[in-house]
Amino acid sequence: MRQDLLLNNVMNSIEHNLNFIRREIGDQAMLVAVSKNQPSEAVMEAYQAGQRVFGENRVQELLLKHPVLRPDIQWHLIGHLQTNKVKYIASFISMIQSVDSLKLLEEISAQALKNDRVIDCLLQMYIASEETKFGLDEGEVNDLLISIRQHPLSGVRICGLMGMATFTDDTDQIRKEFRGIKSFFNKFRSEFFREDPSFNQLSIGMSGDYLIAIEEGSTIVRIGTKIFGNR
Numbered sequence: 230m231r232q233d234l235l236l237n238n239v240m241n242s243i244e245h246n247l248n249f250i251r252r253e254i255g256d257q258a259m260l261v262a263v264s265k266n267q268p269s270e271a272v273m274e275a276y277q278a279g280q281r282v283f284g285e286n287r288v289q290e291l292l293l294k295h296p297v298l299r300p301d302i303q304w305h306l307i308g309h310l311q312t313n314k315v316k317y318i319a320s321f322i323s324m325i326q327s328v329d330s331l332k333l334l335e336e337i338s339a340q341a342l343k344n345d346r347v348i349d350c351l352l353q354m355y356i357a358s359e360e361t362k363f364g365l366d367e368g369e370v371n372d373l374l375i376s377i378r379q380h381p382l383s384g385v386r387i388c389g390l391m392g393m394a395t396f397t398d399d400t401d402q403i404r405k406e407f408r409g410i411k412s413f414f415n416k417f418r419s420e421f422f423r424e425d426p427s428f429n430q431l432s433i434g435m436s437g438d439y440l441i442a443i444e445e446g447s448t449i450v451r452i453g454t455k456i457f458g459n460r
Protein backbone atom coordinates (compact mmCIF):
# COMPACT_ATOMS: atom_id res chain seq x y z
CA MET A 230 0.00 0.00 0.00
CA ARG A 231 1.18 3.53 -0.72
CA GLN A 232 2.73 5.22 2.27
CA ASP A 233 0.34 8.19 2.27
CA LEU A 234 -2.71 5.91 2.18
CA LEU A 235 -1.26 3.79 4.94
CA LEU A 236 -0.73 6.86 7.08
CA ASN A 237 -4.23 8.03 6.31
CA ASN A 238 -5.61 4.68 7.48
CA VAL A 239 -3.62 4.63 10.66
CA MET A 240 -4.83 8.09 11.54
CA ASN A 241 -8.46 7.39 10.80
CA SER A 242 -9.52 6.35 14.26
CA ILE A 243 -13.15 5.55 13.41
CA GLU A 244 -11.96 3.06 10.83
CA HIS A 245 -9.36 1.74 13.24
CA ASN A 246 -11.95 1.31 16.01
CA LEU A 247 -14.37 -0.41 13.64
CA ASN A 248 -11.76 -2.85 12.45
CA PHE A 249 -10.70 -3.62 16.00
CA ILE A 250 -14.29 -4.34 17.06
CA ARG A 251 -15.02 -6.37 13.94
CA ARG A 252 -12.03 -8.59 14.68
CA GLU A 253 -13.29 -9.12 18.23
CA ILE A 254 -16.87 -9.98 17.35
CA GLY A 255 -16.09 -11.92 14.17
CA ASP A 256 -19.23 -13.31 12.60
CA GLN A 257 -20.94 -13.99 15.92
CA ALA A 258 -23.01 -10.82 16.02
CA MET A 259 -24.11 -8.02 13.71
CA LEU A 260 -22.63 -4.64 14.54
CA VAL A 261 -24.94 -1.62 14.75
CA ALA A 262 -22.84 1.56 14.87
CA VAL A 263 -24.67 3.91 17.22
CA SER A 264 -24.27 7.37 15.72
CA LYS A 265 -26.52 9.37 18.05
CA ASN A 266 -25.11 12.82 18.83
CA GLN A 267 -22.45 12.32 16.17
CA PRO A 268 -22.25 14.55 13.09
CA SER A 269 -23.01 13.20 9.63
CA GLU A 270 -19.27 13.44 8.82
CA ALA A 271 -18.56 10.80 11.46
CA VAL A 272 -21.25 8.55 9.98
CA MET A 273 -19.65 8.99 6.55
CA GLU A 274 -16.26 8.05 7.93
CA ALA A 275 -17.68 4.82 9.27
CA TYR A 276 -19.51 4.30 5.98
CA GLN A 277 -16.25 4.68 4.06
CA ALA A 278 -14.83 2.01 6.35
CA GLY A 279 -17.57 -0.35 5.20
CA GLN A 280 -20.16 0.10 7.93
CA ARG A 281 -23.75 0.04 6.64
CA VAL A 282 -25.92 -0.42 9.74
CA PHE A 283 -26.37 2.56 12.04
CA GLY A 284 -28.46 3.14 15.15
CA GLU A 285 -30.11 6.36 16.30
CA ASN A 286 -32.18 6.89 19.43
CA ARG A 287 -34.12 10.03 18.47
CA VAL A 288 -36.50 10.40 15.54
CA GLN A 289 -35.67 14.08 15.07
CA GLU A 290 -31.96 13.41 14.68
CA LEU A 291 -32.60 10.45 12.40
CA LEU A 292 -34.77 12.64 10.17
CA LEU A 293 -31.93 15.12 9.80
CA LYS A 294 -29.33 12.48 8.94
CA HIS A 295 -31.31 10.07 6.78
CA PRO A 296 -31.89 12.38 3.77
CA VAL A 297 -28.33 13.68 3.58
CA LEU A 298 -26.56 10.34 3.96
CA ARG A 299 -26.23 7.36 1.63
CA PRO A 300 -29.44 5.55 0.65
CA ASP A 301 -27.95 2.10 1.23
CA ILE A 302 -27.50 2.77 4.96
CA GLN A 303 -29.74 0.59 7.11
CA TRP A 304 -31.08 2.68 9.98
CA HIS A 305 -32.13 1.07 13.26
CA LEU A 306 -34.14 2.98 15.83
CA ILE A 307 -32.87 2.05 19.29
CA GLY A 308 -34.50 4.70 21.51
CA HIS A 309 -37.99 5.24 22.86
CA LEU A 310 -40.45 5.89 20.04
CA GLN A 311 -43.62 7.90 20.48
CA THR A 312 -46.62 6.55 18.60
CA ASN A 313 -47.24 9.85 16.83
CA LYS A 314 -43.74 9.83 15.31
CA VAL A 315 -43.89 6.42 13.65
CA LYS A 316 -45.26 7.91 10.45
CA TYR A 317 -42.10 9.94 9.87
CA ILE A 318 -39.78 6.93 9.75
CA ALA A 319 -42.03 4.14 8.45
CA SER A 320 -40.98 4.54 4.83
CA PHE A 321 -37.31 3.84 5.40
CA ILE A 322 -36.51 2.44 8.85
CA SER A 323 -34.77 -0.91 8.65
CA MET A 324 -35.49 -2.12 12.18
CA ILE A 325 -37.19 -0.70 15.27
CA GLN A 326 -35.43 -2.24 18.26
CA SER A 327 -37.27 -0.33 20.95
CA VAL A 328 -40.87 -1.54 20.77
CA ASP A 329 -42.27 -1.28 24.28
CA SER A 330 -46.06 -1.43 23.88
CA LEU A 331 -48.80 -3.09 21.85
CA LYS A 332 -50.16 0.31 20.90
CA LEU A 333 -46.81 1.25 19.38
CA LEU A 334 -46.56 -2.06 17.54
CA GLU A 335 -50.06 -1.57 16.09
CA GLU A 336 -49.12 1.89 14.84
CA ILE A 337 -45.87 0.60 13.31
CA SER A 338 -47.84 -2.09 11.52
CA ALA A 339 -50.43 0.39 10.21
CA GLN A 340 -47.76 2.80 8.96
CA ALA A 341 -45.72 -0.02 7.41
CA LEU A 342 -48.77 -1.19 5.43
CA LYS A 343 -49.37 2.35 4.19
CA ASN A 344 -45.85 2.19 2.80
CA ASP A 345 -46.32 -1.31 1.35
CA ARG A 346 -43.75 -2.80 3.60
CA VAL A 347 -43.18 -4.98 6.63
CA ILE A 348 -41.03 -3.48 9.37
CA ASP A 349 -38.66 -5.63 11.43
CA CYS A 350 -39.11 -5.05 15.16
CA LEU A 351 -37.54 -6.14 18.42
CA LEU A 352 -39.38 -6.05 21.71
CA GLN A 353 -37.40 -4.09 24.25
CA MET A 354 -37.21 -5.80 27.62
CA TYR A 355 -36.39 -4.14 30.87
CA ILE A 356 -33.52 -6.08 32.43
CA ALA A 357 -31.48 -3.47 34.32
CA SER A 358 -31.74 -2.52 37.94
CA GLU A 359 -31.99 1.20 37.16
CA GLU A 360 -35.45 2.66 37.16
CA THR A 361 -35.06 4.98 34.21
CA LYS A 362 -34.96 2.51 31.36
CA PHE A 363 -37.84 1.75 29.06
CA GLY A 364 -38.97 -1.74 28.30
CA LEU A 365 -41.38 -4.54 28.94
CA ASP A 366 -41.22 -7.16 31.66
CA GLU A 367 -41.76 -10.87 31.11
CA GLY A 368 -45.50 -10.72 31.73
CA GLU A 369 -45.98 -7.76 29.41
CA VAL A 370 -44.12 -9.45 26.57
CA ASN A 371 -46.19 -12.54 27.14
CA ASP A 372 -49.47 -10.55 27.01
CA LEU A 373 -48.35 -8.72 23.89
CA LEU A 374 -47.46 -11.96 22.10
CA ILE A 375 -50.78 -13.56 23.08
CA SER A 376 -52.59 -10.54 21.79
CA ILE A 377 -50.88 -10.52 18.39
CA ARG A 378 -51.37 -14.25 18.07
CA GLN A 379 -55.11 -13.56 18.33
CA HIS A 380 -55.01 -10.46 16.13
CA PRO A 381 -51.97 -10.73 13.82
CA LEU A 382 -50.31 -7.52 12.66
CA SER A 383 -49.27 -7.99 9.05
CA GLY A 384 -47.08 -4.88 8.85
CA VAL A 385 -44.53 -6.02 11.42
CA ARG A 386 -42.16 -8.93 11.81
CA ILE A 387 -41.14 -9.66 15.40
CA CYS A 388 -37.49 -10.60 15.09
CA GLY A 389 -36.51 -10.95 18.73
CA LEU A 390 -35.65 -9.03 21.87
CA MET A 391 -33.51 -6.03 22.82
CA GLY A 392 -32.21 -5.14 26.26
CA MET A 393 -29.78 -2.88 28.09
CA ALA A 394 -27.86 -4.11 31.12
CA THR A 395 -27.31 -1.97 34.18
CA PHE A 396 -24.56 0.63 33.77
CA THR A 397 -22.09 -0.86 36.25
CA ASP A 398 -18.57 -2.27 36.55
CA ASP A 399 -20.00 -5.40 38.14
CA THR A 400 -19.56 -7.89 35.31
CA ASP A 401 -21.32 -10.63 37.26
CA GLN A 402 -24.44 -8.53 37.43
CA ILE A 403 -24.25 -7.67 33.71
CA ARG A 404 -23.81 -11.33 32.84
CA LYS A 405 -26.74 -12.29 35.03
CA GLU A 406 -28.98 -9.75 33.29
CA PHE A 407 -27.90 -10.97 29.84
CA ARG A 408 -28.55 -14.58 30.87
CA GLY A 409 -31.96 -13.51 32.06
CA ILE A 410 -32.99 -11.98 28.74
CA LYS A 411 -31.50 -14.92 26.84
CA SER A 412 -33.68 -17.31 28.82
CA PHE A 413 -36.76 -15.16 28.12
CA PHE A 414 -35.77 -15.23 24.47
CA ASN A 415 -35.64 -19.05 24.47
CA LYS A 416 -38.92 -19.28 26.30
CA PHE A 417 -40.82 -16.91 24.01
CA ARG A 418 -39.34 -18.52 20.93
CA SER A 419 -40.50 -21.97 21.96
CA GLU A 420 -43.92 -20.76 23.10
CA PHE A 421 -44.81 -18.38 20.29
CA PHE A 422 -42.45 -18.81 17.35
CA ARG A 423 -42.08 -22.54 16.79
CA GLU A 424 -43.22 -22.16 13.20
CA ASP A 425 -41.61 -18.77 12.64
CA PRO A 426 -37.83 -18.67 12.15
CA SER A 427 -37.78 -14.87 11.97
CA PHE A 428 -37.70 -14.66 15.77
CA ASN A 429 -33.94 -15.11 15.92
CA GLN A 430 -32.29 -11.92 17.15
CA LEU A 431 -31.08 -10.98 20.60
CA SER A 432 -29.81 -7.39 20.68
CA ILE A 433 -27.64 -7.06 23.78
CA GLY A 434 -24.24 -5.47 24.29
CA MET A 435 -22.93 -1.89 24.12
CA SER A 436 -19.44 -0.35 24.29
CA GLY A 437 -18.82 -1.46 27.87
CA ASP A 438 -20.26 -4.96 27.77
CA TYR A 439 -20.42 -6.35 24.24
CA LEU A 440 -17.88 -9.11 24.83
CA ILE A 441 -19.92 -10.44 27.75
CA ALA A 442 -23.05 -10.08 25.62
CA ILE A 443 -21.57 -12.18 22.83
CA GLU A 444 -20.55 -14.88 25.29
CA GLU A 445 -24.15 -14.90 26.47
CA GLY A 446 -25.70 -15.27 23.03
CA SER A 447 -26.00 -11.79 21.54
CA THR A 448 -26.70 -11.66 17.80
CA ILE A 449 -26.74 -7.84 17.53
CA VAL A 450 -24.41 -5.47 19.39
CA ARG A 451 -25.08 -1.71 19.48
CA ILE A 452 -21.83 0.20 19.86
CA GLY A 453 -21.37 3.98 19.92
CA THR A 454 -18.62 5.37 22.13
CA LYS A 455 -16.11 2.68 21.28
CA ILE A 456 -16.39 3.53 17.58
CA PHE A 457 -16.95 7.29 17.57
CA GLY A 458 -15.48 8.40 20.89
CA ASN A 459 -17.34 10.31 23.56
CA ARG A 460 -20.53 12.09 22.62
Ligand SMILES: *Cc1c(COP(=O)(O)O)cnc(C)c1O
Pocket residue numbers: 263265286307308393435436437451452453454455
Ligand atom coordinates in the same frame (compact mmCIF):
# COMPACT_ATOMS: atom_id res chain seq x y z
C1 LIG B 1 -26.46 4.97 23.25
C2 LIG B 1 -26.98 3.60 23.14
C3 LIG B 1 -26.11 2.54 22.78
C4 LIG B 1 -24.62 2.71 22.57
O1 LIG B 1 -23.98 3.04 23.77
P1 LIG B 1 -22.40 3.08 23.87
O2 LIG B 1 -22.12 2.84 25.31
O3 LIG B 1 -21.97 4.44 23.42
O4 LIG B 1 -21.84 2.02 23.02
C5 LIG B 1 -26.66 1.27 22.64
N1 LIG B 1 -27.98 1.05 22.82
C6 LIG B 1 -28.83 2.03 23.15
C7 LIG B 1 -30.27 1.70 23.33
C8 LIG B 1 -28.37 3.34 23.32
O5 LIG B 1 -29.22 4.30 23.67
